[in-house]
Amino acid sequence: xxxxxxxxxxxxxxxxxxxxxxxxxxxxxxxxxxxxxxxxxxxxxxxxxxxxxxxxxxxxxxxxxxxxxxxxxxxxxxxxxxxxxxxxxxxxxxxxxxxxxxxxxxxxxxxxxxxxxxxxxxxxxxxxxxxxxxxxxxxxxxxxxxxxxxxxxxxxxxxxxxxxxxxxxxxxxxxxxxxxxxxxxxxxxxxxxxxxxxxxxxxxxxxxxxxxxxxxxxxxxxxxxxxxxxxxxxxxxxxxxxxxxxxxxxxxxxxxxxxxxxxxxxxxxxxxxxxxxxxxxxxxxxxxxxxxxxxxxxxxxxxxxxxxxxxxxxxxxxxxxxxxxxxxxxxxxxxxxxxxxxxxxxxxxxxxxxxxxxxxxxxxxxxxxxxxxxxxxxxxxxxx
Amino acid sequence: xxxxxxxxxxxxxxxxxxxxxxxxxxxxxxxxxxxxxxxxxxxxxxxxxxxxxxxxxxxxxxxxxxxxxxxxxxxxxxxxxxxxxxxxxxxxxxxxxxxxxxxxxxxxxxxxxxxxxxxxxxxxxxxxxxxxxxxxxxxxxxxxxxxxxxxxxxxxxxxxxxxxxxxxxxxxxxxxxxxxxxxxxxxxxxxxxxxxxxxxxxxxxxxxxxxxxxxxxxxxxxxxxxxxxxxxxxxxxxxxxxxxxxxxxxxxxxxxxxxxxxxxxxxxxxxxxxxxxxxxxxxxxxxxxxxxxxxxxxxxxxxxxxxxxxxxxxxxxxxxxxxxxxxxxxxxxxxxxxxxxxxxxxxxxxxxxxxxxxxxxxxxxxxxxxxxxxxxxxxxxxxxxxxxxxxxxxxxxxxxxxxxxxxxxxxxxxxxxxxxxxxxxxxxxxxxx
Numbered sequence: 001x002x003x004x005x006x007x008x009x010x011x012x013x014x015x016x017x018x019x020x021x022x023x024x025x026x027x028x029x030x031x032x033x034x035x036x037x038x039x040x041x042x043x044x045x046x047x048x049x050x051x052x053x054x055x056x057x058x059x060x061x062x063x064x065x066x067x068x069x070x071x072x073x074x075x076x077x078x079x080x081x082x083x084x085x086x087x088x089x090x091x092x093x094x095x096x097x098x099x100x101x102x103x104x105x106x107x108x109x110x111x112x113x114x115x116x117x118x119x120x121x122x123x124x125x126x127x128x129x130x131x132x133x134x135x136x137x138x139x140x141x142x143x144x145x146x147x148x149x150x151x152x153x154x155x156x157x158x159x160x161x162x163x164x165x166x167x168x169x170x171x172x173x174x175x176x177x178x179x180x181x182x183x184x185x186x187x188x189x190x191x192x193x194x195x196x197x198x199x200x201x202x203x204x205x206x207x208x209x210x211x212x213x214x215x216x217x218x219x220x221x222x223x224x225x226x227x228x229x230x231x232x233x234x235x236x237x238x239x240x241x242x243x244x245x246x247x248x249x250x251x252x253x254x255x256x257x258x259x260x261x262x263x264x265x266x267x268x269x270x271x272x273x274x275x276x277x278x279x280x281x282x283x284x285x286x287x288x289x290x291x292x293x294x295x296x297x298x299x300x301x302x303x304x305x306x307x308x309x310x311x312x313x314x315x316x317x318x319x320x321x322x323x324x325x326x327x328x329x330x331x332x333x334x335x336x337x338x339x340x341x342x343x344x345x346x347x348x349x350x351x352x353x354x355x356x357x358x359x360x361x362x363x364x365x366x367x368x369x370x371x372x373x374x375x376x377x378x379x380x381x382x383x384x
Numbered sequence: 385x386x387x388x389x390x391x392x393x394x395x396x397x398x399x400x401x402x403x404x405x406x407x408x409x410x411x412x413x414x415x416x417x418x419x420x421x422x423x424x425x426x427x428x429x430x431x432x433x434x435x436x437x438x439x440x441x442x443x444x445x446x447x448x449x450x451x452x453x454x455x456x457x458x459x460x461x462x463x464x465x466x467x468x469x470x471x472x473x474x475x476x477x478x479x480x481x482x483x484x485x486x487x488x489x490x491x492x493x494x495x496x497x498x499x500x501x502x503x504x505x506x507x508x509x510x511x512x513x514x515x516x517x518x519x520x521x522x523x524x525x526x527x528x529x530x531x532x533x534x535x536x537x538x539x540x541x542x543x544x545x546x547x548x549x550x551x552x553x554x555x556x557x558x559x560x561x562x563x564x565x566x567x568x569x570x571x572x573x574x575x576x577x578x579x580x581x582x583x584x585x586x587x588x589x590x591x592x593x594x595x596x597x598x599x600x601x602x603x604x605x606x607x608x609x610x611x612x613x614x615x616x617x618x619x620x621x622x623x624x625x626x627x628x629x630x631x632x633x634x635x636x637x638x639x640x641x642x643x644x645x646x647x648x649x650x651x652x653x654x655x656x657x658x659x660x661x662x663x664x665x666x667x668x669x670x671x672x673x674x675x676x677x678x679x680x681x682x683x684x685x686x687x688x689x690x691x692x693x694x695x696x697x698x699x700x701x702x703x704x705x706x707x708x709x710x711x712x713x714x715x716x717x718x719x720x721x722x723x724x725x726x727x728x729x730x731x732x733x734x735x736x737x738x739x740x741x742x743x744x745x746x747x748x749x750x751x752x753x754x755x756x757x758x759x760x761x762x763x764x765x766x767x768x769x770x771x772x773x774x775x776x777x778x779x780x781x782x783x784x785x786x787x788x789x790x791x792x793x794x795x796x797x798x799x800x801x802x803x804x805x806x807x808x809x810x811x812x813x814x815x816x817x
Contacts, residue, residue, distance in 0.1 A: 127716070128716060128719045128720060128723070129715035129716045129718070129719040131719075132694065132719070132722070134719070134723060135690075135722070135723040135726040135727060135764075137760075138756070138760075139727075139756045139757065139759040139760030139763065140470070140756065140759075142759070142760060142763040142764075143474070143759060143763055145477075148763055148766055148767075148770075149763050149764065149766055149767035149770065151767060151770075209469075211469075211473065212473070353748065353751065353752045356752075357463075357466065357468060357469055357470070
């Protein structure tokens with residue numbers, strides 16, 4: 001049986017790069033008024049202050065401070081969005097669900113939470129009149145059926161869920177998801193604790209298209225997962241794959257592209273490879289939204305416009321190494337030169353056309369069906 | 385009748401009775417005319433809000449959806465094997481959406497046989513079109529000959545028969561809008577004139593009573609006068625308000641929808657022509673693509689143009705995109721128009737790149753950057769369309785609100801006034817018993 005862990009999207013990276021992450025947070029808050037920590041900030045008190053809630057260690061150390069200086073805003077950058085389910089049930093439902101403000105002007109959940117928030121009427125439109133750089137959103141992210149034209153969100157970063165292999169233990173990198181879950185891998189195998197990504201991969205394995213997901217298709221994939229967990233083929237369902245790979249708990253697993261790219265730069269990650277599986281891979285993204293009752297939507301718009309300036313977006317990409325949703329970032333990285341220019345050639349940050357054709361967004365079902373799938377996934381993974 | 389009235393007028397109570405008859409008959413006529421005017425207005429605004437408006441929107445959506453399907457089908461074809469899944473998905477979604485939109489229009493138009501026949505023909509032709517696209521796709525993926533001819537036949541079917549059917553559908557729905565929006569001022573003016581005539585008669589009756597009874601004030605007659613003047617005012621205000629709301633909806637909403645939908649269709653046909661030109665190396669198609677593109681913008685859209693559009697000033701180029709920018713009447717619409725211009729120029733730049741490239745690279749550019757930049761443009765158009773649609777339907781809902789309750793007021797107020805006048809005069813008559 002797998003040793004279950006609660007989903008902690010991105011937390012693995014923060015844990016591994018604990019020192020770097022803490023430094024980044026300290027610098028950020030220093031520039032933004034020196035609150036000294038991300039979790040004990042007071043509620044917004046009107047104009048001149050911008051409160052952002054996002055994932056840990058998801059921006060370079062300089063960008064927030066530069067924005068604060070340029071916009072003359074006091075920016076409270078809170079990195080306590082540590083999981084979508086936790087954020088949804090622990091932060092959004094108790095506040096927005098009760099008609100109360102969240103206390104934030106910008107929140108950065110994963111896209112399916114954004115969809116849920118939109119369905120619940122918890123979002124206000126992005127004031128595009130204040131965001132000229134809205135025109136820089138990559139067209140692939142404009143065509144989502146739940147918000148065509150991205151009127152209520154602006155994508156932050158795009159990730160790919162593929163296969164990470166520890167080549168110290170499995171000398172030939174695993175090239176397909178079929179191989180990963182074949183039971184023939186010499187060592188423990190894991191999958192991510194994000195239902196849409198793991199189930200999406202299982203759907204691809206069955207020849208189904210997760211970008212046209214159906215409830216029976218997703219349920220069949222969950223049946224497969226249940227069998228794989230029960231027979232011990234999958235031994236770990238976790239987003240903490242970073243530590244699990246570093247600690248030898250996993251030989252191969254589903255993992256996020258940006259995390260692995262950074263992991264590879266560390267001593268413990270030298271032998272980790274990342275592969276887009278033959279069947280294809282799941283693409284996901286986190287997105288900036290302005291919740292209803294936000295105190296300072298104009299400041300939120302200013303932040304969105306700032307990070308959608310290609311030069312600023314390139315700074316972030318060079319640090320987080322995820323796929324940028326901002327057009328023009330590749331050229332801007334080349335202009336930055338040095339290590340940043342090398343990122344422009346990284347196929348995981350800029351997938352080529354052939355690879356891009358094998359990347360799938362989970363299309364989504366209605367909230368009730370998705371909740372049922374989430375519940376069953378949590379049950380199989382041992383989270384509930 | 386005249387003799388009887390003259391007979392009645394011979395005595396004071398008789399004169400009061402004569403006034404009663406004349407006033408009540410006029411007020412009844414006012415109530416009837418008010419009912420007809422208010423009912424016509426309410427029916428027209430109801431139809432506009434619940435039926436004609438949605439039909440117009442669905443028809444414009446259908447036209448745009450068909451063009452979207454065509455542009456995506458040709459782009460997916462161009463990608464070869466393996467085909468571009470995203471474009472194939474866009475094609476399939478658009479075809480599904482077109483089928484739903486046909487059903488929607490069909491369910492909304494009632495028993496309009498001519499329009500039903502047009503819809504039926506579109507359905508049949510659309511099935512033929514889909515068959516040709518599938519045949520082209522299968523041959524393209526297998527590498528068997530004839531794929532290109534099938535695709536070109538499909539594109540021509542859509543650009544010919546289906547587009548003509550769609551145009552006649554648009555004309556029919558435009559005619560419905562004109563019919564619902566026909567000027568009903570004359571009926572309203574008759575009702576208002578009758579109400580004012582009744583008010584004048586009531587004033588006359590009041591003076592007569594005051595003169596003969598030496599009582600300066602007859603509260604009932606006064607109340608009746610106020611009520612009938614209020615009825616006239618309400619009717620006039622409701623009519624003018626509803627008209628203004630409908631005019632606003634047409635000007636700011638529907639005409640903008642029509643313009644933006646035209647931009648979308650032209651853009652999609654330009655792209656389909658460009659793609660076919662690439663497939664069959666046809667200079668004529670390329671020229672057609674250029675001509676359509678020039679209708680949208682007859683010169684390069686510069687950064688300065690984008691800034692001008694954003695700030696609500698005239699852009700330096702001509703064409704339908706310039707008109708879209710001009711029509712934007714608030715900051716948000718101007719921002720959406722500016723984004724539309726940016727994304728159109730990105731697509732045009734990509735076309736320039738692919739024309740400058742060799743055959744294979746041109747196909748690669750068309751499939752990757754071409755699809756991406758065009759989709760960006762297309763979705764920006766949809767955003768503008770979405771705003772226009774909301775404005776149109778909000779305007780019609782506003783017109784309906786203004787007309788709501790008018791019927792009751794137009795009928796009840798004159799009837800109450802009639803009862804009050806009758807009561808007021810009867811009190812004076814009773815004094816002679």
